[in-house]
Amino acid sequence: MAGIPGVLRTSSIYDLDPNLGLYDYERMYTGDPSLLPPQVQQLMAATVGKNIVLMQATTNSPQTSDASRAIVNAIRADMGVGGGGQVLVGGQTAVDLDVIKFITDRTPIAVGFVVLVTYFVLFLLTGSVVLPLKAVVLNFLSIGASFGALVWIFQQGHLSNLLNFTPQSIDPSIPVILFSIVFGLSMDYEVLLVSRIHEEYARTGDNTAAVASGLERSGRLITGAAAIMVTVFLAFGLAEVVIIKAIGIGLAIAVAIDATLVRALVVPAVMRLLGDYNWWAPRPLRWLHERAGLSDLGVEEQPQLAPAEAVA
Incomplete structure (x- = not known):
C-alpha cells in the first residue's frame, strides 16, 4: 500500500x-x-x-x-x-465513491421512470405522441445548462470569490436533486403553455395562430411564476454550506433558462415548424385518448350563421 x-x-x-x-x-x-x-x-x-x-x-x-x-x-x-x-x-473518499456508484447504477432507472410517466401523462393531456417527446427532449436543455453552469461556477471556481466558497468537485447528490426538481418545474411550465395552445388549436384548427395565441395568453403567467422561483432559489446562494448554495444557484439558473429561452423561444419555434404534426397520434392511441384523456378544453362550439336570404 x-x-x-x-x-x-x-x-x-x-x-x-x-x-x-x-x-x-x-x-x-x-x-x-x-x-x-x-x-x-x-x-x-x-x-x-x-x-x-x-x-x-x-x-x-x-x-x-x-x-x-x-x-x-x-x-x-x-x-x-x-x-x-x-x-x-x-474513510470519506471511499464513502463518496460508494455513493457515486450507487447513484450511477440507479440513476438510469429513475430517469427512465420519470420520462415514461411524464410522456404518458402529457399524451393523456394532449392526445399527441409528438408533443410529449418534444417536451422531454427540451427539458434536458434546461437541465444540461444548469449542470454546465454548476461545473463552471463551483468545480472550476470562476465565481468563488463572489460567492465565498472554495472550489471543489460537485457532490454526487446535487445532479439527482436538480434533475428531479427542474424536470418537474419545467413540465409545469410546459403544461401551462401547451394547454393554451391546444385550446386554440381545437377551436381554430390553425397551428400557427394557436401557437401565437397560446404564448400570448400564458407567457406572463410563466414569466411571473419563474421570477418568483428564481428569487427564492437565489436566496439559497447566501448559505454557508456549499451543497445548499450549489442547489439553489443551479435551480435558479435552470428555471431562468427554461422560462426565458426554452418556453418563450424554443418551444414556440419548434411547434411552429412542426405544424399539424404536433397533434399527430396513431389511430389506436387517438381512440385511447378519447376515452381516457385528461384534457377538458372547454371549447365552446362556434355559432353557425344562418345563410342570407337570396335576393330576388
Whole structure:
C-alpha cells in the first residue's frame, strides 16, 4: 500500500519493527496480550480485532479530489488478502465513491421512470405522441445548462470569490436533486403553455395562430411564476454550506433558462415548424385518448350563421 502513488505513509501494527517476521506476529496474536509492552498493547487494541486489522494510509490530497479517489481505487484493485480475507476501505473518499456508484447504477432507472410517466401523462393531456417527446427532449436543455453552469461556477471556481466558497468537485447528490426538481418545474411550465395552445388549436384548427395565441395568453403567467422561483432559489446562494448554495444557484439558473429561452423561444419555434404534426397520434392511441384523456378544453362550439336570404 505504501507504494501506491500519492500515499505519503502508512501506519499499522506491522510498522512496529521492520525486523519482526511472521512468527513474531503470530506470537503476538496468539499469546497473552498482558505480557506485551504497554505501547504494543495500546496499538493492538486500536488496530487489531478478532477478524480484522486496521491499516491507515495518509495523503495530502483533499478527500474529494481525483487523486484521493485514485488511491482508494488502487487499494481496492491491487491489494489481495490470502486465506479468504478481503480488503475493506473506509474513510470519506471511499464513502463518496460508494455513493457515486450507487447513484450511477440507479440513476438510469429513475430517469427512465420519470420520462415514461411524464410522456404518458402529457399524451393523456394532449392526445399527441409528438408533443410529449418534444417536451422531454427540451427539458434536458434546461437541465444540461444548469449542470454546465454548476461545473463552471463551483468545480472550476470562476465565481468563488463572489460567492465565498472554495472550489471543489460537485457532490454526487446535487445532479439527482436538480434533475428531479427542474424536470418537474419545467413540465409545469410546459403544461401551462401547451394547454393554451391546444385550446386554440381545437377551436381554430390553425397551428400557427394557436401557437401565437397560446404564448400570448400564458407567457406572463410563466414569466411571473419563474421570477418568483428564481428569487427564492437565489436566496439559497447566501448559505454557508456549499451543497445548499450549489442547489439553489443551479435551480435558479435552470428555471431562468427554461422560462426565458426554452418556453418563450424554443418551444414556440419548434411547434411552429412542426405544424399539424404536433397533434399527430396513431389511430389506436387517438381512440385511447378519447376515452381516457385528461384534457377538458372547454371549447365552446362556434355559432353557425344562418345563410342570407337570396335576393330576388
